[in-house]
Amino acid sequence: MMTGKDRYLLEVSGLKKYFEVGKKKTLKAVDEVSFYIRKGETLGVVGESGCGKTTCGRTCIGLYEKTDGQVLYRGEDVHQMKGEKRRQFTKQAQIIFQDPYASLDPKMKVSEIIAEGIRAHELAGSEAEIKKRVEELLVTVGLDGSYGTRYVHEFSGGQRQRIGIARALAVEPEFIVCDEPISALDVSIQAQIVNLLEKLKKEKGLTYMFIAHDLSMVKHISDRVMVMYLGKIMEITTSENLYNKPEHPYTKALLSAIPIPDPHVEEKKVRIRMAGEIPSPFNPPSGCRFQNRCPYAVEKCRMEEPALTQIEEEHFAACHRCGEF
Amino acid sequence: MDTILKVENLSVLFRTYAGEVQAVRNISFEIEEGNVTAIVGESGCGKSVTSKSIMGLINKPGIVSKESKIFFQDENILEYTEKQWENYRGQGCSMVFQDALTALNPTMNIGKQITEKILVHKKVPKKEAWQEGIRMLELVGIPNAAMRMKQYPHEFSGGMRQRVMIAIALTLNPKLLIADEPTTALDVTIQADILEMMKDIQKTHGMTIILITHDLGIVANFAQNIIVMYAGKVVEKGSSEDIFYRPAHPYTEALLRAVPRLDVSEETLETIEGAPPNMAKPPIGCPFAARCKKKLPVCEQKFPEKAELTKGHEVCCWLQKGDR
Numbered sequence: 336m337m338t339g340k341d342r343y344l345l346e347v348s349g350l351k352k353y354f355e356v357g358k359k360k361t362l363k364a365v366d367e368v369s370f371y372i373r374k375g376e377t378l379g380v381v382g383e384s385g386c387g388k389t390t391c392g393r394t395c396i397g398l399y400e401k402t403d404g405q406v407l408y409r410g411e412d413v414h415q416m417k418g419e420k421r422r423q424f425t426k427q428a429q430i431i432f433q434d435p436y437a438s439l440d441p442k443m444k445v446s447e448i449i450a451e452g453i454r455a456h457e458l459a460g461s462e463a464e465i466k467k468r469v470e471e472l473l474v475t476v477g478l479d480g481s482y483g484t485r486y487v488h489e490f491s492g493g494q495r496q497r498i499g500i501a502r503a504l505a506v507e508p509e510f511i512v513c514d515e516p517i518s519a520l521d522v523s524i525q526a527q528i529v530n531l532l533e534k535l536k537k538e539k540g541l542t543y544m545f546i547a548h549d550l551s552m553v554k555h556i557s558d559r560v561m562v563m564y565l566g567k568i569m570e571i572t573t574s575e576n577l578y579n580k581p582e583h584p585y586t587k588a589l590l591s592a593i594p595i596p597d598p599h600v601e602e603k604k605v606r607i608r609m610a611g612e613i614p615s616p617f618n619p620p621s622g623c624r625f626q627n628r629c630p631y632a633v634e635k636c637r638m639e640e641p642a643l644t645q646i647e648e649e650h651f652a653a654c655h656r657c658g659e660f
Numbered sequence: 661m662d663t664i665l666k667v668e669n670l671s672v673l674f675r676t677y678a679g680e681v682q683a684v685r686n687i688s689f690e691i692e693e694g695n696v697t698a699i700v701g702e703s704g705c706g707k708s709v710t711s712k713s714i715m716g717l718i719n720k721p722g723i724v725s726k727e728s729k730i731f732f733q734d735e736n737i738l739e740y741t742e743k744q745w746e747n748y749r750g751q752g753c754s755m756v757f758q759d760a761l762t763a764l765n766p767t768m769n770i771g772k773q774i775t776e777k778i779l780v781h782k783k784v785p786k787k788e789a790w791q792e793g794i795r796m797l798e799l800v801g802i803p804n805a806a807m808r809m810k811q812y813p814h815e816f817s818g819g820m821r822q823r824v825m826i827a828i829a830l831t832l833n834p835k836l837l838i839a840d841e842p843t844t845a846l847d848v849t850i851q852a853d854i855l856e857m858m859k860d861i862q863k864t865h866g867m868t869i870i871l872i873t874h875d876l877g878i879v880a881n882f883a884q885n886i887i888v889m890y891a892g893k894v895v896e897k898g899s900s901e902d903i904f905y906r907p908a909h910p911y912t913e914a915l916l917r918a919v920p921r922l923d924v925s926e927e928t929l930e931t932i933e934g935a936p937p938n939m940a941k942p943p944i945g946c947p948f949a950a951r952c953k954k955k956l957p958v959c960e961q962k963f964p965e966k967a968e969l970t971k972g973h974e975v976c977c978w979l980q981k982g983d984r
Contacts, residue, residue, distance in 0.1 A: 383847040383848075383850075491935055493935065521703050522876075522915065522918055523918050523932040524702075526919075527933070530928055530931055533928070548847060550848065550922065551919070552920055554922060589849060592848045592849045593848055593922055594852070594875070594878045594881070595877060595880060595923060596876040596921065597904060597921070598881060600880075600923060601881035602881055604881075606852065609849060612819060612820070
């Protein structure tokens with residue numbers, strides 16, 4: 336095992352991302368979040384809509400300016416990078432977007448979409464080389480090499496997502512943020528895309544930050560999982576721990592809400608109910624952000640915000656009553 | 661148990677520039693009264709078109725073929741006059757649409773949208789209709805119902821909007837409720853709440869529900885009967901037990917294995933390679949043959965006849981023909 340700082344590919348500390356909305360209204364999308372991603376691992380990020388998971392992913396690779404805190408990529412501050420360094424970083428870190436219908440330009444040919452990054456980073460010497468590279472990439476993601484001459488509207492959702500993956504892979508990145516890459520797809524196609532991502536990870540030694548709201552898929556693909564709620568981390572631990580011994584009541588509630596395709600198991604499942612719906616992020620509750628929906632909340636939860644504390648090796652949770660149940 | 665709805669040889673096609681798209685191809689099934697039946701399949705399998713046919717909502721360029729028959733309590737609804745349709749929609753059968761934001765009118769408050777339906781069907785004073793609306797919102801678990809009646813759709817969250825949709829569908833107490841992917845756009849936690857609420861109402865009112873979904877997970881603890889559709893055909897149908905524990909069609913099996921499960925760890929997910937066929941030119945044989953791992957030579961030449969394995973468990977697959 337590597338020691339010291341260089342064993343983390345991405346290190347995030349105290350990251351805040353606020354959006355100014357209208358007059359004197361601040362949306363705290365990500366509020367003091369700290370975590371790390373090791374080289375070669377997959378970190379899953381889950382939470383309900385509006386919990387800040389996408390904003391967190393985008394801020395980590397510098398698509399958004401941060402409000403406060405720090406994101407270190409191989410020890411370098413992502414938001415301080417300038418010029419050539421910044422250019423190099425965009426080559427190393429890529430993103431696969433959620434909606435394959437909206438994120439690919441309908442007026443560009445597939446080959447142009449994929450070649451854009453290759454050209455920008457001058458990864459190929461000649462036009463012929465670019466063409467060859469695009470064909471290779473299309474084959475890598477399981478499409479026909481000749482598809483480059485077509486337009487995006489000619490493809491199905493699953494195929495579009497493959498094009499999105501080819502686009503991200505074109506610049507030979509080492510870190511990819513996958514922002515809900517499968518939520519717009521059919522069940523049978525979801526498995527294809529997840530298997531493709533896993534295969535690519537093995538072959539190219541990639542590191543993923545996998546954002547999703549589908550916990551069963553996240554469990555399958557991730558080494559570690561981070562649970563977010565209203566811009567904060569609630570729990571972060573290994574995939575096995577999270578599903579076998581979740582500590583945070585929110586994690587438990589999320590897990591118990593997932594339908595299991597087995598009538599006998601479903602029947603016996605006990606649901607942990609949360610009161611109401613996710614509160615407005617403009618006006619988060621005092622103390623623990625989950626306090627007003629938590630079935631176990633006590634006075635302390637309303638007064639004091641719990642810190643993310645270590646429970647065991649690789650297992651952190653932000654709850655005052657951890658270990659009590 | 662009585663049959664409330666009987667679909668016989670239903671075919672629906674759409675005349676488009678790309679040719680005739682055969683969305684639903686000669687399907688037949690029955691819905692038992694007081695039960696929840698799920699129609700499961702991927703996008704483009706014809707499940708939504710089937711439900712729209714039952715509601716009489718197929719418009720040009722869609723055509724319901726002449727041979728099709730849909731019996732609702734022994735009356736063929738496809739022969740209904742416009743007046744009969746109006747009665748049937750709302751009192752006989754009601755529908756919850758997938759996307760609550762587009763299905764609700766953004767310029768009308770919620771109260772108006774609920775009472776509109778009551779006022780059209782029943783001759784009651786507006787005040788009474790308003791009270792009924794409040795009662796419906798309370799039934800689907802919306803707090804402060806009286807205040808919420810005056811609000812507009814944009815003031816509701818996604819989950820609350822879907823509850824409003826269900827409340828509208830449930831007014832007039834229809835005998836049959838069709839829920840077309842009612843929870844697809846929602847978070848898992850909200851999804852679980854809404855399903856639980858629907859389950860409760862179904863039990864207390866003894867309503868018949870047709871649940872249309874692509875997610876086998878939400879079906880598991882909800883539906884008694886399941887119909888699996890693929891490329892406009894019913895490929896398998898049976899009780900929930902049959903489909904989950906004794907799937908007979910390779911597509912059903914593959915669909916069950918392609919979903920990762922929280923309670924089981926697997927190394928790689930099994931995939932269904934390829935994509936569903938183009939419905940403008942559907943294959944002559946079994947539509948799943950091109951993606952099927954157990955394909956026989958006959959599969960691509962002829963669509964398999966229905967085979968009944970046990971009572972109520974029917975499958976269309978050549979594999980079941982040979983060895984039984």
